[in-house]
Amino acid sequence: MKIILTPQQKQQLEEVHDSTRDGRVRDRIKAVLLASEGWNQAMISQALRIHESTIARHLIDYALSLTLLPMAKGFLYLVAIIDWYSRKVLSWRLSNTMDTSFCIEALEDALQHYGLPDIFNSD
Incomplete structure (x- = not known):
């Protein structure tokens, strides 16, 4: 799975990685950072000494967000499917x-x- 992160996103992830004590969270962040550098799941699995299926789960975690947007007359509703x-x-x-x-429709498309x-x- 190809992951593209902006420099700001990488910095934020590194800050969370450095501030948390939960090893599972740290492993997830490491997996995402390595994937963004072009590493495949097998390489990440070997480097972190975690089963490849666990790495795959770390990289696939979706969320649905529904937002109400006020307009001049009424509202628009925005739904987004996001990879966390x-x-x-x-x-x-x-x-x-x-x-x-x-x-x-948005979920089926994703x-x-x-x-x-x-x-x-x-949510």
Whole structure:
């Protein structure tokens, strides 16, 4: 999985890595940083001494975010499917009605292009 991070995102991840004592969080951050440098899952697995399937789970954790945008008359609803660790927006949709179809379309699009995550969060 290709992960693209801005220099600011890398710096933020490094700061969180240095400030946390939870080894699992540190491993996830290391996996994301190494993946952003072009390392594949096998290489990361060997370097961190963690099973390759665990690395894959560290790199695939999606979230759904639904935001209400006030307009001059009414609202727009924005849904985004986000990969938590790379912070990449995988899919998004706008709607002027609060129905589920545009949310489902965004989710199906993300799953089609990026695969099924091991963890899916929604707010």
